[in-house]
Amino acid sequence: MNYKNFKSVEKCVFGNGSFNQLREIIDAKKQSADDYFVFVVDDVFENKAFAQRIPVLEDQDKLIWVNVDKEPTTEQVDALTAKIHGFGKLPAGLIGIGGGSTMDIVKAVSMLLTNPGPATQYQGLNLIKNRGIYKVGVPTLAGTGAEVSMTAVLTGPVKKLGIKCDYTIFDQIILDPEVVADAPIDQRFYTGMDSYIHCVESLTGTKNNAFSTAFGEKALTLCQEVFLREDISRLEADEKLMIASYMGGLSLTYSEVGACHALSYGLSFVFGYRHGIANCIAFDVLDEVYGDYVNEFRQMLALHKVTLPKNLAATWTEEEISKMADVAIALEHMWIHAYGPDWRNVLTKEKIMNWYRMM
Known part of the structure; x- marks a missing residue:
């Protein structure tokens, strides 16, 4: 019998107000002066007070609002991957802020940035060959388990199925109950x-x-x-x-x-x-x-x-x-x-x- 040999999230911080440690956490991952991070954030927070708390550095980091009114798709992930490739140098990491759909999008994009081809060819188990880039998950809803899951669930043209492998797991998660307080x-x-x-x-x-x-x-x-x-x-x-x-x-x-x-x-x-x-x-x-x-x-x-x-x-x-x-x-x-x-x-x-x- 083969037993599962799974990988867990490497680092986790939990507690009210722990979101305030995000900048400190990601700055520690910088290797050079031109390193930058891409913040991928649920657009429900656009023009909301919470948006002012996102520690984006002007003229350095990138902030991308994503719409998750529908389930995340392979097409959406491919488009976002292409957009980030368009920035030139790969980012030092991705930071996903939102519910389970945002978490899955970030996990998938992290993989696609270092693996060629469309997302559809990686829907399944252990199809990813190269480690993705560093990624942080900040769930703003509680329940999906996407922050700890090794699966990034995507809907494609012919099936709904996850990209699943050891590399899909977040490197860091921040579990701050305060950020879910305003959920409907x-x-x-x-x-x-x-x-x-x-x-x-x-x-x-x-x-x-x-x-x-x-x-x-x-x-x-x-x-x-x-x-x-x-x-x-x-x-x-x-x-x-x-x-x-x-x-x-x-x-x-x-x-x-x-x-x-x-x-x-x-x-x-x-x-x-x-x-x-x-x-x-x-x-x-x-x-x-x-x-x-x-x-x-x-x-x-x-x-x-x-x-x-x-x-x-x-x-x-x-x-x-x-x-x-x-x-x-x-x-x-x-x-x-x-x-x-x-x-x-x-x-x-x-x-x-x-x-x-x-x-």
Whole structure:
């Protein structure tokens, strides 16, 4: 048996106000006077007060606003890579500031700057040959686990699949609960549920083990405290959720995601649903797979007064449902985790289509 030999984030700083250490951290990586950094920032912060806190040096560093209203694409990553190549000398590093989509974009661009060709040719496991450039992740939403994951998930022309290898991991992350404080309630909930669902899938699948359980159980407990306790303060909740995201991501690294993520990939690929809400839509129809966890999820929805979209399938064609099922069923590693190596004996495309019809 081959055991996973995975790489973790090399450095991590956690705590309220730790974002203020960013300049100090990246300046230590400079090797010459003309070294510069590229800040890749979610454009939701453009013209907001938080933008003034980003430690960009005039006439030296570059600031690029990225739009992540939709899931990140291979085309978007290729365009950003080309733009940075246009600056001439490669930057000393990339700094990603935003949610999971921004994190994945930065991880992917770091790889593409040192590996030739389009992003599509690297969607898969261990296809990257050269180490990427130094990269720092500053998540402004908590839940995706992208800050610690070795996967940069991208939607391409024919599939949604991650670039995944040891080089994809961030060199440095800054986990500052203060920077997630202004996230809208629905967005915060859907992103937080990504962490909750990560833990459920990790813990209930066939690839679970003592390592993934240790991180998954604690992360699940933190999610339950955040989304089921009525007396928890926002600051305490954000601290716990940020650590749940981190630990949930580590749980997945030695385990795997399952049925919910497979279905959500289909939703995102065909209809462009953002990952967090796509997970929630899918999880809500998976009672037979995740049982009491789905009921608990519905309690969280009610407590936080989040209304999940319903009756979506009423407007979908059978062709669209079939296409989503094709995307989902192709994610064999997720189904193996959910059902075991003989998953094809218990799961059919028609069953997957029926789940979509329930949405």
